[in-house]
Amino acid sequence: MDGPLKSSPKQLSMKKLLRPVAATGLLFLATESAKTDTAVEGFELSVRYCSRCHVIGDFNRLGGIGNSPSFNWMVKSDDWRERFMTFYMRRPHPVFARVPGYPLWSNSDPYYPPFEVTLEEIEAITEYAGTLQVTQ
Ligand code: HEC
Structure with a gap:
């Protein structure tokens, strides 16, 4: 549950992975997700649950809604991991996110x-968000 979410060599492969995703979107991901990388799962979950409001990276750089901070921006704060892991307790999420x-x-x-x-899915989302630290 509270396993280490240290940055790892995965970051490099995600960096490579995300470029083509920006170009070809989910079609590419469908084949790539066979890799069952936690961060890839986190990306898919972010697309499904978060991308309507948040810019989650290259996938929707011009998307999201105005008052939602982008994932890219949030991972710059020192306590971003904590904020992601507890997002469902933080406004405005308690109204619509259930754990x-x-x-x-x-x-x-x-x-x-x-x-x-x-909580496992939230960890995956957090792992994905961590990959944005190196792509920006
Ligand atoms: C309906 C829109 C909406 C959705 C869906 C949404 N968020 Fe947010 N989120 C927001 C808004 C708006 C803020 C800014 C809140 C503020 O500044 O008070 C926010 C803030 C955050 C923060 C920072 C919270 C803090 O207190 O520091 C995190 C982390 C976050 N969202 C993660 C997520 C994740 C992960 C998902 C998907 C699983 C998600 N959000 C889905 C609207 C949304």
Whole structure:
């Protein structure tokens, strides 16, 4: 669960990987994901759950919504890992992000379709976000 998420040689391969992804998108990813790299899984999850609001890298450099910080920007802060691992407790996410085993954090009407992520998936997303530190 709290295994080390140290930066690793994976960063290099992700760097190579993400360039073509920007060009050819998910089609490329579909074949590449056979590698079952945690960071690749994290990328797919970020596309599915986060990219509507956040710029998550080259995939949607011009996307996201104005008041959401980009992943590229967030990973520059010293405590970014902590922030990613606990994003579901941080505004505005408690309204729409659910983690199994955690109580409902908010009963407000979700203005965004609610989704469920596991802690493992959040780790994968965090691992992916870490790869942005070297591509920027
Ligand atoms: C509906 C839009 C929306 C979605 C979907 C969304 N976010 Fe956010 N997120 C935001 C906004 C807006 C902020 C800025 C909040 C603020 O500055 O108060 C934010 C801030 C953050 C922060 C910084 C929080 C802090 O307190 O430092 C992290 C980390 C984050 N998001 C991660 C994620 C991840 C990971 C996902 C996908 C699993 C995701 N977000 C999905 C809107 C969204």
